[in-house]
Amino acid sequence: MKSEDWPWQHSFPPFFTVQPNLHTRSLQVSAWTSLVLKYHRICSQYVLDIQEAKSTLFTNPSIERTLSEEGINLVMSALVSSKNAEPIDKYRTRFYIYWHTLEEWAAILSSWATDSGHSGSVCTLYELINTPNQEFTGMHQEVLIKVIKVLEARNEAELILMDDNNGVKFF
């Protein structure tokens, strides 16, 4: 991320300390969740590794500050609650980050399929991931599968997972 992409709070040392005042803490966590989503959207990343993030996203070396373990837990819990994150493993060390919720991604993908004339036809997952100039370009395959399952529940698509052939049929 460029320096101007970081919010003003990122250079404010108390931002990295869990605030005792509940109202202030609420604002703090809200600012952190926005930052996490923005970071992943700009970097086109779909997976957050807590240990790795401690030296990148959750730290500001210029003011020698890192968000505490407690702070990180608060932020991740808030993201999970708003359905913008999902733990990948039971140890909660890695998370899928959804800067659009899965429902929103499903709407985006469905709209693209209709607009580009893919209704009634099959596509490979690789083909979708490498579609140029789309918001979902380069999407993590596991996240894409989750998005398609949302569409499947709406009867707008059907996931095809055969031995060596992964794809989707849009309706």
Add this chain to the structure above:
Amino acid sequence: MGNLFGKKKVSRVTEHDKAVLQVKQQRDKLKQYQIKIEQKLENERLLAKKLLTSGQRERAKLLLKKKRYQENLLEKTDGQLENLEKMIQDLEFAQVEVKVVAGLKIGNEALKSLNEVLNIDEIERIMDETKEGIEKQKEINDLLNGKLTDEDEEDIEKEYNELLKLEEEEISKQLPEVPAIEPELPATDSVEKEKYKEKVNEKPKRIALEAA
């Protein structure tokens, strides 16, 4: 356990869809293979440069020979990729053709069933009945027209006379209006003169304001 009693989803993916997907998957693999080779070629090009600068000419030449072979493979995959793309398009078009033929078939069946309803003998009978009906109508029209002619003429003469009376009345009404116009003329003249006087009076006021 739930699956044993619950209804299984009826898949809307046909064998044709799976075939298209397989061909597309093969195309994707070729693309990935191409990317891999291209990266390899770039790496070897850089390595060859290093070898040349360090004086190992024979080794560099050998590497370039290997690189050339890889490039030939790349060109072959381009051809294969083109074939696969063409096959995908043919498959999809074939599907369109199937739907077109199915549509035509349905239309044809509908047309047949409609034609069966329309029996030729029945049509002739209907046409004959229609013809008779038309002829009868003509006779009736002729009879009525003949009888009503005298009455129509009388009505026309009555209307004509009424119109003449109305016109005479209108002409007589217009005549008295003419003298009424003349007396009004001097009145309008006097009104205009009064307006002119008012305008003249306004001018001195403006001059006074400007002076102040």
